[in-house]
Amino acid sequence: MILTRHNTALFLINNGLLDMGSLLANALAIRSHSQRNRGFSVLWPNGQGYYVKQHQPDAGPWEKRSSVAHEADMLQRLADRPGVPTLRFYDAWRQALVVDWLAATCSADERAVRAGLPDVSVAQVIGRALARLHQDLTGVPVQDLAGNPPWVIRLDRLYPLAGEDQSWGQAHLVALVQSLGECMDVLAQLAADWPREQLIHGDMKWQNCRLHGERCVFVDWEMADRGDPLWDVAGLCQSWLKDWIDRQPPASDAREAAWQASQGFVPYQRALAQVWRGYCQGLEATPDAERLLRLCGARLLQTLYEDLAGERDLGAGHTLLLQLARNLLVAPQTARHWLEDA
Missing domain, CATH: 3.30.200.20 (Phosphorylase Kinase; domain 1)
Incomplete structure (x- = not known):
């Protein structure tokens, strides 16, 4: 049927x-x-x-x-x-x-940003809820799961060719990233030391978080696997970063787009800091912030690739997102204050 x-x-x-x-x-x-x-x-x-x-x-x-x-x-x-x-x-x-059906809940993408500004209280609620989830997943048997890194971390396995399953824009993105040796080196290192000790959700984003007050239910477990818990945190951070980029007004070129984006980043930085603070409050030891930022860069590449489905080339907004992903991958130390300055 x-x-x-x-x-x-x-x-x-x-x-x-x-x-x-x-x-x-x-x-x-x-x-x-x-x-x-x-x-x-x-x-x-x-x-x-x-x-x-x-x-x-x-x-x-x-x-x-x-x-x-x-x-x-x-x-x-x-x-x-x-x-x-x-x-x-x-x-x-x-x-x-x-x-x-989770009738009493609403999707986080309905509450995370209100009147054009991120709601930092929602960011902290989701961060805390994710920490509780990860703590609860530590005892789940995972030995039979593959534990493969997310596909975008193994971008070296993709071909920069357009076809039925890959648009011209996506092929162009693959070629661009593969030409950036520093980015490929970081992705290769992330793949080499990919942890496989515990179960993670694997596809964390606003749309997969259902909120009810201080309670959060995480839906859509199709991508669950053993892996790095920080990949889930990176998925959440990606939602705020992508929304920030999407809300920028049209620009004539990448330089103007970057300047405009920097003007509106402050409230999004506060939301990212609250996600991180909420997540770390539920853990015994503070995770590696720079590794999280590198994973955010990889997660943004995945989002960019998905956005380019059906597109022939990268626009100014796409270029800005690619630049942000590249910066997070190769120079996460320059963005560490995003997480530490609430």
Whole structure:
């Protein structure tokens, strides 16, 4: 069964998650949220409900071990842990999972910036919640997981060629970064000393943080693997840095864009400092701030690559983001005060 808005209710009925009486007595709202995989919210009038996700291959037959199958495995391992969604059902044959719809929460991208300015209290809440999550993940068995570094850290494995899976803009970016020996050296070192001791989320960003007061639930565990906890922190920092760049007015060239961006960075720097402060408050030892900043540079390269999907070349904003990523990779010491000056 390929799930659609029209048969998702039937899928829930067939698997005991929805009964005909409830279906007849209430008007259900079923909406599609499909992106990388199929996704559907099934909501009652009171806002309660389910989120259903099904594997959606790019082409050809289904993979035996899809990202949805992997997420279901992770959620089963993390059952009853705070900050993790509750897995209600998984159909291995159809590679479809069901979790509760987090009705009382909102996505962090709705609260992290208000009236054009970062909310530093939200930054600290998410930082603290991530520290608690990482502490809770330390005892999860991970020996069977690959522990591969994120793909962007192994950028040497990509070819600067445009094709069905890589736009001209993305190919241009790969060629540019591969021509920067200092950046490639840092990425190679990050790959060489990639830690594999504990489970991490692997795809941390505002959209995967659901907030309810001081509580945060982290969703979308498709990329979970054993790795560096600071990669998750870098994902959060990337969200603030990307929003800062995105809010800059149009500029005629990269020089003007850089000047304009510097004028509006102060409130974003405060948010980054609060993320770091909130995260470190929950840990026994303070992590390596410069390693975090290098990982932020790598995470920004990943974001830039994703933004260039379908683009023919880099614009002024893309160039500014690339320059920021390069600076963080090769000279993190110059940005360390971002994290230390609240």
